[in-house]
Amino acid sequence: MGMNKQSHHIDPSQLWEIHGKYYDLTPFIARHPGGKRMLLLSKGMDCTEVFESTHIFDNLPKKMLPKFFVADNPNYKPTYSWEPDGFYNTLRKRVQVYLTEQSNLLDGKKKYSFDTHHGSGWFLVRLVLLFIFSWAATWFGIIEGNLYICAIWPLIAMSFGGYGHEALHAGLFNSVWKNRAVAFFSMDLLGLSSYVYSVVHITGHHAHTNVEEVDPDMVAFYPNIRTFPSQKRYFPHRFQQYYAWPIYFCSLFFANIMDIITFITKKWINIRVERPYFLEFVLFFFFKTAAISILIVLPFFLHDTSKALTIVLLTTGVTGFLINLTFAVNHKNNEAIDYLTNDKRGNDLTKYDWGEFQILTTCNFQHGHWFTDMIFAGLTHQVEHHLFPMISYQHLPKISLIVQETCKDFDIKYNLYPTYFAACKAHFKYLKDLGREPSLENVESVASSS
Known part of the structure; x- marks a missing residue:
């Protein structure tokens, strides 16, 4: 060049x-x-x-x-394939046609309306209801000490947090400040900094799913949990399918610590994070202080120690477990790592169409009902979310039909578990397998020899 x-x-x-x-x-x-x-x-x-x-x-x-x-970058080497008639560009054209048709049906315009792929109607009504329910559950559960309310608090928090995750991707509203507001009041008040998460999640995990040392999700718990075949295996990994439970359970506590460390060091494990401008720093400090105060500190001021500990574990602990487990079943299973050993291309990413690689490294579960989509924060259609992160998960069930049809045309396997429990079972089986298999010191050679 x-x-x-x-x-x-x-x-x-x-x-x-x-x-x-x-x-x-x-x-x-x-x-x-x-x-x-x-x-x-x-x-x-x-x-x-x-x-x-x-x-x-x-x-x-x-x-x-x-x-x-x-x-031009004279040393540029593309990470993935982006052929004009390849899988992703073909799929995107088909989704463009679908969204344009939906736009015409909604407002009679002859061309695409930018609002069509965002949330609307009943989907946004649920957002308002979940906002009300989350604060009501926080009041009666954490402050008043009703343990029954605390027991359902994680489901409400995860559902509401799903809207924050969507807002982070600008998929909820056609408005920057509205998306940021939802992210702050759902994710940041849950203990997950939307600023740090933006870098780690979007530029790391979404761009390079299941690529070791690039996807932060694959190294987040290592060496405690081995989640990639080329990672060195230690003796305790033989039992990781059991001790992963308490680690997932503590994940939101760890997240608060990691967010603070990231702000100080400007690095999240293997991802560079620029220090934010002043207003962003003020917002980070305010919401981080509020989250820790409400979810962890306040119960010990309002209740005796044993009850306060129970409240914190039922709310923050169980919520962290559900969030991590649900993300894990989308990507950390034998189906999503299968390309390493059962595809002749192995880990030579330049031979994969980017969209195809997202399909191969992502799994869906339990399609069929808006309620399960809401409870699991839209992660039931994680494949489609990874392909088009700015499309609201309200639209993903119909988008998935287009994705599946395009997969058939390109002879690409579409990973779908029938139920959430089947996906969970597959994840823990994967942890068990990785705990007992030897390390793949050279993944590429193993893949090419298969």
Whole structure:
């Protein structure tokens, strides 16, 4: 690739890289429809996967990019395949057609309305109800000490948190501040910093699902829990399918600590996290203090020690367990790691279409009802969410039909467990298998020999 005159003096850490080209998006930050936060967090990174997956209708963004072009990266090597007639681009065109048709049905317009893929109607009514229920459950459960309310608190918190997760991806509203508000009052007050999670989850996990040392979810619990075949196995891993339970149970407590460490060190295990601008820091401090005070400290001021401990374990403990287990069943099972040993391409990611790789490394479970979709925060359709993270999970059941049909056309296996319990069983079997199998010191050679 050629380089322009400016390329000899550029600093890649101050630019955005997309498909091997450096862009200076600084003049566009304030005008970015998705808000400035995501652009600031992704500066200095290869944003190809995030750019492609967050722009469902990509014509306008791709037309605008040349205005901000700085230089080609002469050493660029694509991580995945992005062929125009490949799986993902074909699927995206089909989803574009579907969304355009839905837009025409809703408002009679002849072209796509940006609001169509966001939440609407009964879906947003549920958001309001869950907001009310969550605060009512917090009052009567944590403050008044009703243990029966505390027992159902995790289901309400996870359902409400699902809306925060969706808002984080800008899938809930066509408004930056509305999405941020929902994220703050659902995720941050639950003990998960939406700022830290944005970097770790979107630029790490979503872009490179189940890729060791790149996907933070695959290293989050290691060496305590071995979740990837190439990780070194230690003797305690033989029992990890049992002791994973208490570790998942404590995950929200760990999350609070990790968020604070991340703000201080500007690093989340293997992910670089830029220190936020002042307002973001103030919001982080306020909501982190509020979350720890309400969920962990306050019960010990209002109740005796044993009851306070019970309340904290029933609420924060069980919620952390459910969140981690549900995310785990989506990606940490033999189906989602199968590509390493049973695909001749092994871990040579350049031979995979990015969308195909998302299909191979993600599993759905229990399709069929809006209530289970809500309880499990939309993670029942995790495959579709990974392919199109900005589409509200309200629309994913119908999008999944398009995905499954396209998978058939490209001869790609679509992973779906019939029930949540079947998915959980598969996850713990995976932990058991990894606890007893030897390490794969060279995954690529193992895959190529199979």
